[in-house]
Amino acid sequence: DVKVTQSSRYLVKRTGEKVFLECVQDMDHENMFWYRQDPGLGLRLIYFSYDVKMKEKGDIPEGYSVSREKKERFSLILESASTNQTSMYLCASRSGGANYEQFFGPGTRLTVL
Amino acid sequence: AQRVTQPEKLLSVFKGAPVELKCNYSYSGSPELFWYVQYSRQRLQLLLRHISRESIKGFTADLNKGETSFHLKKPFAQEEDSAMYYCALGETSGSRLTFGEGTQLTVNP
Numbered sequence: 001d002v003k004v005t006q007s008s009r010y011l012v013k014r015t016g017e018k019v020f021l022e023c024v025q026d027m028d029h030e031n032m033f034w035y036r037q038d039p040g041l042g043l044r045l046i047y048f049s050y051d052v053k054m055k056e057k058g059d060i061p062e063g064y065s066v067s068r069e070k071k072e073r074f075s076l077i078l079e080s081a082s083t084n085q086t087s088m089y090l091c092a093s094r095s096g097g098a099n100y101e102q103f104f105g106p107g108t109r110l111t112v113l
Numbered sequence: 114a115q116r117v118t119q120p121e122k123l124l125s126v127f128k129g130a131p132v133e134l135k136c137n138y139s140y141s142g143s144p145e146l147f148w149y150v151q152y153s154r155q156r157l158q159l160l161l162r163h164i165s166r167e168s169i170k171g172f173t174a175d176l177n178k179g180e181t182s183f184h185l186k187k188p189f190a191q192e193e194d195s196a197m198y199y200c201a202l203g204e205t206s207g208s209r210l211t212f213g214e215g216t217q218l219t220v221n222p
Contacts, residue, residue, distance in 0.1 A: 004156075031208045040122060042199060043157075043212040050208055058209070090157065094208065101147075102210060104157040 003027070004105040006091050012111045019078040021108050023091030029103075030096040032074035034058075034066065037088040037107070049074055050096075081112045115140040117202050119213035126190050127221050134185040134216045136174075136200030145203035146176055146183040147210070152196045160185075160198070170194070190220045 007022035023032065031050050035043040035058075045058030047066040055066050063085060067075040074093075078085055088109050092102040116139045126132050138144060148160040161169045163176040163183060174185045183200060200213040 033209070035212075040214060042119075042214040045209060045211075048209055092157075096208070101159050101162070106156050 004091055004093055004103050006089075006105040006108050008108050009106065010109045010111075012113065013078075013081050014113050015082060017078075017081050017112075019081050019110065019112075021076040021078075021089055021091075021110070023074045023076070023093075023105055024072050025074075025093040025103070026072065027093065027095070027103070028071065029093040030071075031094045032068065033092040033094075033102065034064075034074065034076045035090045035092065036060070037090055043090065046076065081110075083112050086110060086112045115144075115202050115204065115211045117200050117211050117213035119198075119200055119216050121216050122214065123217050123219070125219045125221060128192055129189050132187050132190040132194070132218065132220075134198050134200075134218065136183045136185065136213060138181050138183065138200075138202050140181075140202055140204075142204065144176075146174070147201040147203065148172070148174055148183075148185050149199045149201055149212075150196050151199070157199070190218075192220045192222055194218060195220045 004025045013019050033048040034046040044060050046064050049055045049068040065077045088107050090107050091105040094102045118137045146163040150160040151157045172187045197215050199215045201210040203210050
């Protein structure tokens with residue numbers, strides 16, 4: 001079974017803080033993704049990575065950055081957290097090739113006060 | 114740009130009734146369509162994909178390229194089907210998925 005883990009289930013931060021969300025997968029997947037999940041808006045892609053040190057912007061990258069130094073780990077960074085970044089953050093991974101199935105982590109519920 | 118629309122945010126049916134969750138897409142290429150499901154307090158997981166043409170947990174979905182739709186259907190809903198359902202579109206030349214807004218299905222006893 002593919003296992004995608006996220007460092008925190010719940011996180012509370014203050015406006016202006018730098019926030020790190022960590023994601024680790026154990027199936028040697030090339031591709032990793034960060035989404036935010038908001039009611040009525042569905043899942044929106046923030047960033048994704050198709051290889052170590054490679055990244056591409058998704059649909060809503062503003063206010064976020066990412067880091068992928070090792071294949072199994074993909075970090076999402078909020079440089080200066082704001083209240084409108086309060087959300088559920090989901091990490092996912094998938095193998096390369098034609099198989100599109102993405103495997104999701106349990107999510108991190110981030111609250112910015 | 115690709116887009117996925119799920120017109121119903123909430124859908125409520127009674128146990129044993131048929132259920133249809135609507136999904137429409139816009140994409141200039143040949144689409145790969147998927148349904149993902151998230152049960153309460155569980156992680157998001159793949160339910161089915163159009164290319165495999167299989168039935169999972171009694172659900173089926175047919176890709177209609179003329180109507181650009183990929184509606185999810187089940188003839189007899191069960192209470193355990195209550196969940197959030199997302200339709201997703203995969204690009205033929207990329208790795209990303211575009212998700213719809215989601216439909217919260219509630220099956221009442």
